Amino acid sequence: MADLPRNRTPLVITALAAMGILFVALPLAALLVRAPWSHLIDELSSSGAWTALRLSIEVSLAAAALSLILGAPVAWVLARSKIPGRSVLRAIVILPLVLPPVVGGVGLLAALGRRGIAGRWLDAIGIQLTFTIWGAVVATTFVSIPLVILAVEAGLRSLDPRFEQAASTMGASRGYVLRHVTLPLLRPQLAAGLVLAWARALGEFGATITFAGNLAGRTQTLPLAVYQARQTDPGAAILTSLLLVAMSLIVLVSMRDRVFAR
């Protein structure tokens, strides 16, 4: 095994890989080339990018946390319970991953908007989600939660049940097994789900602008700030985009190969 030649990637794979990397990297490099670096600080502060950055961090962290709190139990049910129609249920909760986010936004308006089928009850008790930071969190969570569900369900399925069985045979309560056996064993997948959800939440645009609207300082996260800056100031749009690229890159690099190469 150790003697296997390491540098024998077929030419066609090298060629296609280079094309693939170029395809993804070129637009990012173009942003770097076109950015008005000399006005970096003025452009970013005048376009309200810092406010949007702070809001993006708050919204994405809240959405990632909410995705984990609600998504991990869903993964548990999908992996372990014997309820009928499980594959349909899985398809439904994974759907936000493939739907255009604007569809999620329209659905959320119909459900939780002021006139929505559930939202009118919230409105009656004085809770309004639309046009608030909570609306942005809800919209973003809708889009990020499938990533937690997928990661954690895969983790639960690959977990060796004998550890948990051994613990209960020795008299541990179900809560004890969960806290001291299952969750620690699941930690890599929980972390992966959380980080992927966080990264996805940072980039969320369609559901947020549709459900929560676009107001600087309240619901205007970085992607929305890019969109609005594009209307009036292309230079600021590029710099704000780079800010978002940098943030997302930090999040993705922080999980390194640990998440993907198990």
Add this chain to the structure above:
Amino acid sequence: MGGTRSIALLLGISLALLACGSGDGASGGGATELTVFAAASLSDAMTRIGSDFEAAHPGTNVTFNFGASNDLASAIESEGTADVFASASDTYMDDVSDRVGVERRVDFAQNQLVVITPPDNPAGITSLDDLAAPGVQVVLAAEGVPVGDYARQSLENAGIEDAVLSNVVSDEEDDSSVVAKIIAGEADAAIVYTSDVTSGVAPQVGSVAIPDDVNVVATYPIAVMSTTLHADLARAFVEYVSGSEGEATLADLGFLPAPAS
């Protein structure tokens, strides 16, 4: 080994592919394709005028790209794919005129602003001034979008700009999104063009007129792009829109006639 060589080879191949991709000037299929970039507020009117024009000019296919005029102007400047541009404001036509070049520029319609509310008018809006009352949730188009700038101008004329702007809950990307928020009942009031209250929209919203002395009149210019490959057809389209047929359709949809020039 050979990694860098294969990358170089690959770059060569991709460039070659790019080169043949951009070679085809004329589109197939026989019909002449006319691409019109038009302000979102014109979508109903232009769609109708476009099919009338196609009927009057067999073998012509008019394709529209509707959006906020500012977006369209920057797309024309960077991509240059439009044959005709119809803008909701002189500003963006001026930009395109400076950077790309236009001909046959003419003002073809005017529009005014109106306040719209959900049909049940939850905030009890009866005048423009009511938008300044505390707690009213107002939606406007974002700054830089013509209807958004006109709305702010009108509020400034009425001397209630600050109070209303503090009631704004969302800066929307264009007038269609503003109307959508009101139809959904998510906000209490918005300012849009009278032409946005089309026959389809009218039953789903309430409207409150804005007094003439503070209202803003938007003028729509249209022009042929100097980069067009179908100059004759593009000129014919501009004439059609600014002529009697276009005017009739526009009047039908709530636009005012352009000032006599």
